[in-house]
Amino acid sequence: MASTPTRFERALLRDGDLLLREPVEADVPAIVAGCRDRLTQEWLPLPDPYDESHARGFVADFAPRQLDSGAGIVCALEHQGDYAGMIDCKKTDWRGRTTEIGYWVMPGHRGHGLAGRAARLLADWALCDQGIERVEIRAATGNFGSQKAALAAGFQREGVLRSAGFVHAGRVDLVVFGKLRSEVGSVGGAGSATGQRTS
Numbered sequence: 001m002a003s004t005p006t007r008f009e010r011a012l013l014r015d016g017d018l019l020l021r022e023p024v025e026a027d028v029p030a031i032v033a034g035c036r037d038r039l040t041q042e043w044l045p046l047p048d049p050y051d052e053s054h055a056r057g058f059v060a061d062f063a064p065r066q067l068d069s070g071a072g073i074v075c076a077l078e079h080q081g082d083y084a085g086m087i088d089c090k091k092t093d094w095r096g097r098t099t100e101i102g103y104w105v106m107p108g109h110r111g112h113g114l115a116g117r118a119a120r121l122l123a124d125w126a127l128c129d130q131g132i133e134r135v136e137i138r139a140a141t142g143n144f145g146s147q148k149a150a151l152a153a154g155f156q157r158e159g160v161l162r163s164a165g166f167v168h169a170g171r172v173d174l175v176v177f178g179k180l181r182s183e184v185g186s187v188g189g190a191g192s193a194t195g196q197r198t199s
């Protein structure tokens, strides 16, 4: 029996004009702008005010620690060469082979289906290449944009967890979406993702 992996491999993931790559220091100004945005602050309990030191710590400390510890992988989302947002796998359980995807998209890049495409790319790579069996997305019941992205990525809506999350305004119920390895390419249409290892 193959040994259980304990962390994600660093990778460049590509789907046409969409690229998921390691976040770098040059992303800091865009990360600050994206995390200060009203809609991002409404649905993600990020520091408020969000300043440059938060973004620098996110790139230099949090992201590498997530990868090294096995907790997940943090990716910058690029669209046609522009920084367009952030997506990650988090809360990874390597024994149970489960992980959870989270994302935000830069205000100027919203409404073009990027979150759904990026979630499909990352989820399908985790399921097909990294030994993960189940990926979840959790979105507040009022966050219809995020729920739309989860469905577009081929996830199935599974139910509502009461008071399972929190935002700045208080506790929220979360809709749980799941995608299984056996469903890659069969739910919501086949993806065209390609992964390329970088180390």
Ligand SMILES: CC(C)(COP(=O)(O)OP(=O)(O)OC[C@H]1O[C@@H](n2cnc3c(N)ncnc32)[C@H](O)[C@@H]1OP(=O)(O)O)[C@@H](O)C(=O)NCCC(=O)NCCS
Pocket (backbone or CB within 6 Å): 039, 040, 041, 043, 044, 103, 104, 105, 106, 107, 109, 110, 111, 112, 113, 114, 115, 116, 138, 139, 140, 143, 144, 145, 146, 148, 149, 152
């Ligand atoms: C949720 C989010 C990631 C969706 O990303 P996206 O790439 O814009 O997703 P889509 O293009 O599929 O658009 C989803 C919905 O967002 C809304 N939307 C469209 N354009 C928008 C814009 N310019 N600004 C804000 N919302 C917009 C629409 O309701 C759209 O659904 P519709 O196409 O049926 O009208 C993005 O709105 C975001 O970053 N939100 C703040 C952070 C967040 O909520 N993260 C998820 C936490 S679970």
